[in-house]
Structure formats: structure tokens, C-alpha cells
Amino acid sequence: MTLTIGKLSKTTGVNVETIRYYERIGLLTPAVRTESGYRTFGEREAERLRFVKRGRELGFSLEEIRTLVELADQPGQPCAEVDRLAEGHLAEVRQRIADLRRLEAELERLVGCTESSVRECRIVEALSGGR
Amino acid sequence: MTLTIGKLSKTTGVNVETIRYYERIGLLTPAVRTESGYRTFGEREAERLRFVKRGRELGFSLEEIRTLVELADQPGQPCAEVDRLAEGHLAEVRQRIADLRRLEAELERLVGCTESSVRECRIVEALSGGR
DNA sequence: CTTGACCCTGTAGTCGCTACAGGGTTTAGC
């Protein structure tokens, strides 16, 4: 039940280059190699990679995921730190949404400009310092 | 009324290094230099830099701003292209908001986990492939 | 005239990948 990097990539949906990148930065433990130097992966490694992938899909940074992986490896510990990390991340996401909504509102006021020339264009005016 | 890069930085709120960067990538025209090689800026240049800054504050990419600057320099032309660009950008912003709101909803379901151990932690479970 | 604040160039770092180039290895078909 060992996989080459290509098979692992296919079963997890994570790019080959990305897997190598994760190993290089120490997010995955160095893969066992065949005699000719090819990486081999087992179910454990595939699980871990899927963990990382789901973390990315939830928008966690690789640093956050690095911490989450370490925490998840200690099932007996209290999960308070995990929860704190997730809450912090949720706060980040909400902040980004708030920032983008402000942008959205400003842009909404500008688009749909029906002026015919750049001289009177609302958008250009706003960028040029007009209020 | 000419400014050194430091003064320009102060009056516009754009970092000195960022100004040099903008010049390097051709977003600002190469600054006139003193005999000793110092950059000097006039009101025109300050205006243009503020234009770029406001564009960034509205979330436009530097490439988009490059186009906007060029368009703004032709006041006689119709502003349709400017408007199209801004509408496209608004669409991007809305897409990013939608993506983040999906993340927010998923994270909301996970945080506030009151389990005491990592073994039963909802968050770890979700990352490990649980639903 | 010295000191400190400013300016210059060039390079490298950030984040999370992605895309080569230039090799070696394995596998499938004939």
C-alpha cells in the first residue's frame, strides 16, 4: 500500500510540486525513499497530507497548519489551543470580509458611470482625489 | 516646489522603498535626478503617486492601476474602458467576499468546541476528514 | 568639521505555490 508521489497527488488532489514543497519546508516529514531515490508514501502520510489540504481549504496559513498538525498528534492533550487558533483564524477571516465589504461599497458608488469622456469620469475623478 | 523622496513619502503616506519600487516597475516615470543622483519630484509626480495609492486602497492590482493611469492620461477618450475595468474589479471583490463567507460559515460551525481533549475535538476531527 | 539624517544601488526575503531545465528511472507495448 505504498504510493509514488504521482499516485499520492492523484488520490489527494494536491499537486506533485506542492507535496515536495511541503516536505521541503518541513510540513510533511521527509518521505522514505526507494533505492533509486523515489519518494514513497503510506496511508499515514496520505492522511497527513489530506489534513494539510483541508486546513488550506479552510484558509489556515501553513504556519497555522504546522501548529495544528503538532497539536493533533497529541490526542491526550486538552484542545483549548486548537480552539483558540481556530477562533483567531475566524477573526482574521471576518476582518478580511469587513475590509472587502468596505471596498465593495466604495466601488459600487463608482461603477455604472455613464459619462462619455474620461475627463468627467466618476472613477477617474475618485482616483484623482475628488471626493 | 520639488520634493526629495523622503518628503514625497511623508506627504503621500507611501513608503520610500515602495516609491522606488513603483519607479522600477515602470508605474511611475523615472524621476528627474539632482547632480548627485537624488530623485526629485514635483506636484505632477506627487499627484500621480496619490492616484496609485488610492487605486491600491480600492484594491486594484498594480497592473490594473497601470492601465487606469494610462487611460486617465487621455481625458478626451470615452471612459467606457475605465468603467469596464472597475466593474471587473468589483466582480473580483465580490467573488473574494463570497469565498470568505463560505469559509466563515464553515469555521463558525467548528469554533466554540468545548471538548476537553484533542481526541474528540471537533476542529481536529473536521481536518482529519470527519464531517 | 563632525555627526546624524538622508539618499543611492543591488540583493534577498516574505507567502504559497508553480514552472521550468536538465537529468535519471520505470513501465508498457511491440
Next chain:
DNA sequence: GCTAAACCCTGTAGCGACTACAGGGTCAAG
């Protein structure tokens, strides 16, 4: 058994939008 395609390897460089030096030169105040 041989060849060609498909795979794997390392190392390096690129993206966007900056930021942070190092190692120098210049200018202004006291």
C-alpha cells in the same frame, strides 16, 4: 530485448506587492 513515453529527481527562478537590509555616498545643523 528494445524503445519510447511516462514518471521521478534536484535545483533554481518566477509570481505580486512589497519590505529589509548591506554597503556605500551626500547634505544640513550645530
